[in-house]
């Protein structure tokens with residue numbers, strides 16, 4: 489453990505978003521899903537606090553609050569909650585925090601209109617994680633993100649993972665990398681990100697899941713798991729398998745800009761499953777089979793499509809004026825994406841904006857599906873490895889011409905990382 493002369497330091501943790509390739513919603517009901525880390529990050533920064541207070545700055549939600557620690561202490565009515573136990577993961581329950589909901593509601597009501605949306609859940613999760621991990625230590629906390637919030641790219645999980653990691657590092661439950669000596673300037677471009685120690689990364693994931701429970705109600709755990717560990721994973725009932733993919737994964741992400749809320753969508757699917765247990769059970773089973781097949785395909789070395797009699801690539805398709813060769817795996821994966829989207833529509837989580845993107849890309853023989861909770865949010869479009877950048881541009885122009893925004897995703901990268909700096 490490195491400590492500065494003054495003993496004070498600032499920590500930062502960054503956690504990636506995610507894309508679900510296959511299996512969203514059904515995974516909440518115990519089936520398999522496949523997801524990958526997305527190269528867009530949420531960063532939590534904690535620096536020493538002043539005036540015995542806690543400052544929370546959430547620029548994406550328009551939240552900026554400064555609370556005297558005495559005020560937070562009054563919310564803790566159970567004596568055993570007064571002593572933080574970072575190594576011992578606990579769950580939030582309203583009965584143990586009888587005054588927290590009303591406190592948060594008052595805080596959020598006093599915010600701007602921009603600040604109100606989603607702020608209650610974010611502030612509740614923050615206060616629970618802060619007091620449980622750090623206790624009543626003064627600190628200034630800022631969480632900012634490159635991810636769109638509430639668009640299916642796992643911003644809620646990245647928020648919980650980044651925040652939890654920064655809190656655990658600030659409490660020194662996570663070992664900090666060597667700090668530069670006091671007075672030594674560290675410029676932003678020299679900032680080094682370190683992976684979280686293997687022994688502590690499971691602790692991060694467990695605390696982050698508790699945060700997700702506050703925001704989502706009933707998370708499967710896939711989002712916080714991918715954000716914590718990174719890469720491409722299969723997830724089933726809490727079991728995580730890292731996939732060593734043989735095929736390069738390339739995709740376009742389109743944001744419909746239609747706002748939605750994961751908690752409400754997950755609850756809606758749960759209610760539909762109660763009304764139609766057999767039919768919904770059959771759909772979940774089909775989604776499970778699709779996810780398992782996706783896992784197999786991703787791990788199979790690419791096989792180039794055969795040439796037909798006149799020399800054409802039998803399994804190639806036209807993409808605008810440019811022919812595109814697809815591997816056998818890419819063609820199968822496209823079919824599975826189409827089937828998965830059809831089933832998601834069947835469980836009631838698609839949206840006209842999503843269908844319209846699927847139609848646009850189908851004209852280019854490309855397959856798309858919603859990713860995340862749906863109801864709006866983002867749509868992924870698989871891009872064959874050999875699709876030229878000119879063809880991708882054509883698809884993008886068409887999508888953007890219809891008023892949506894899209895970008896080519898960087899996926900399968902690292903999970904949560906930490907950085908720190910001395911404060912003189």
Ligand SMILES: Nc1ncnc2c1ncn2[C@@H]1O[C@H](COP(=O)(O)OP(=O)(O)O)[C@@H](O)[C@H]1O
Pocket residue numbers: 530546547548549605606607608609610631632633636637638639640641642643644645647703704748749750751860861
């Ligand atoms: N950068 C952030 N700052 C504060 N809260 C955030 C941030 N990102 C996500 N959240 C919380 O997560 C909620 C969105 O989560 P959710 O509906 O699951 O959508 P998604 O995870 O797909 O972006 C927000 O309303 C907010 O409570």
Ligand SMILES: C[C@@](O)(CCOP(=O)(O)O)CC(=O)O
Pocket residue numbers: 511512513514515516639640641642643644704706707708709710711750754859860861862
């Ligand atoms: C719908 C679901 O499968 C994924 C939700 O992802 P997001 O919050 O929309 O990014 C829910 C879950 O697995 O917890």
Ligand SMILES: [Mg+2]
Pocket residue numbers: 642643644645711750
């Ligand atoms: Mg979420």
